[in-house]
Amino acid sequence: MRNIYNLTIEELEDYFLSIGEKKFKATQTYSWLYEKRINSFDEMTDMKKTVIEKLKEDFSLEKIKLIKVERDVEVNKYLFELHDKHYIESVLMRHDYGTSICVSSQIGCNMGCKFCESGRLKKVRDLEPYEIVEQILLVEEDIKERISHVVIMGIGEPFDNYINVTNFIKIINHPKGLSIGSRHITISTSGIVPKILEFADFPYQVNLAISLHAPNDKIRNEIMPVNKAYKIKDIIDALKIYYKKTNRRITFEYIMLDGINDKDENAEELCKLLKGLNCYINLIPYNETNNLGYKRSKNDRILKFYDIIKKNNVGVTIRREFGSNISAACGQLRSRKEQL
Numbered sequence: 001m002r003n004i005y006n007l008t009i010e011e012l013e014d015y016f017l018s019i020g021e022k023k024f025k026a027t028q029t030y031s032w033l034y035e036k037r038i039n040s041f042d043e044m045t046d047m048k049k050t051v052i053e054k055l056k057e058d059f060s061l062e063k064i065k066l067i068k069v070e071r072d073v074e075v076n077k078y079l080f081e082l083h084d085k086h087y088i089e090s091v092l093m094r095h096d097y098g099t100s101i102c103v104s105s106q107i108g109c110n111m112g113c114k115f116c117e118s119g120r121l122k123k124v125r126d127l128e129p130y131e132i133v134e135q136i137l138l139v140e141e142d143i144k145e146r147i148s149h150v151v152i153m154g155i156g157e158p159f160d161n162y163i164n165v166t167n168f169i170k171i172i173n174h175p176k177g178l179s180i181g182s183r184h185i186t187i188s189t190s191g192i193v194p195k196i197l198e199f200a201d202f203p204y205q206v207n208l209a210i211s212l213h214a215p216n217d218k219i220r221n222e223i224m225p226v227n228k229a230y231k232i233k234d235i236i237d238a239l240k241i242y243y244k245k246t247n248r249r250i251t252f253e254y255i256m257l258d259g260i261n262d263k264d265e266n267a268e269e270l271c272k273l274l275k276g277l278n279c280y281i282n283l284i285p286y287n288e289t290n291n292l293g294y295k296r297s298k299n300d301r302i303l304k305f306y307d308i309i310k311k312n313n314v315g316v317t318i319r320r321e322f323g324s325n326i327s328a329a330c331g332q333l334r335s336r337k338e339q340l
């Protein structure tokens with residue numbers, strides 16, 4: 001049986017047409033699911049009994065299971081169990097501009113970045129849209145407020161699960177869905193070039209972040225195996241096309257790893273590489289994990305790196321640190337749970 005939270009509005013409209021009903025029943029249903037948050041189709045009081053019975057026959061409303069929450073002042077971390085007993089996680093962050101959630105898109109990840117906890121577990125399977133949507137539904141239920149921003153930066157490579165992730169975006173962006181504005185949604189990729197090109201034609205104004213983490217192929221090859229398939233130059237060329245089509249500024253994420261990618265010359269090289277692109281760089285203090293052996297750059301190193309970029313007139317921010325107390329970095333809660 002299909003899960004109803006998997007369906008985009010178009011898919012739901014097609015469904016109603018296919019059972020001989022009017023298409024507007026789809027928006028009506030969305031409003032029950034995402035505004036009124038029903039737990040049973042019987043609660044849909046403005047639907048005919050026959051339609052309700054048909055919905056019950058064809059769809060489940062089943063939710064993923066919230067099994068653990070770690071709470072801190074600005075961050076909550078959620079662990080979910082899926083129907084096949086795998087675990088994923090989401091992180092909720094409070095900002096002055098609202099609340100954002102970081103959602104997972106796969107169980108594990110095949111990209112194998114050397115510094116990343118999530119990459120230690122090979123991909124088991126892609127998440128379906130409902131499993132991503134429900135991370136938001138369950139966290140909103142927990143905090144009893146609406147989430148304003150979504151980043152697809154949890155476990156998994158979203159561009160390795162392109163259709164489900166873009167359907168997820170369609171569902172949460174819809175005014176009768178979760179109504180999260182596309183400019184409030186960010187998708188982060190390790191740089192799967194064909195998908196960057198495909199995404200350039202995705203007609204939603206979603207932000208794109210690229211996990212670059214290195215100013216040249218030599219360093220990037222060492223920490224990100226995906227770079228052997230898609231070189232930095234290929235990524236930049238794809239981004240130029242993306243920018244031409246979307247006119248949207250691109251974010252580059254750059255994890256500061258002690259002694260690996262944090263020298264002055266790396267900052268200079270990074271600026272040269274990104275010159276002429278409408279972009280900014282988000283420097284991320286590395287969240288150390290027990291298993292991987294990488295160290296976070298010293299604070300004065302991060303500041304020096306920041307200054308060099310600034311002097312080159314490239315936009316740059318240092319990411320505020322969230323949740324290192326409660327292992328908020330990508331994949332750490334799941335990894336503890338499964339003791340990998």
Ligand code: SAH
Nearest residue numbers: 116153156157188189190211253286287329
């Ligand atoms: N797979 C996608 C999205 C998930 S990872 C991607 O790589 O972009 C989201 C971000 O978290 C990436 O930039 C990743 O490099 C970063 N990350 C992974 N482990 C981290 C850690 N221990 N500390 C800080 N950032 C981390």
Ligand code: SF4
Nearest residue numbers: 109111113116119190
């Ligand atoms: Fe996968 Fe992103 Fe982690 Fe790399 S950083 S292993 S792409 S989740």
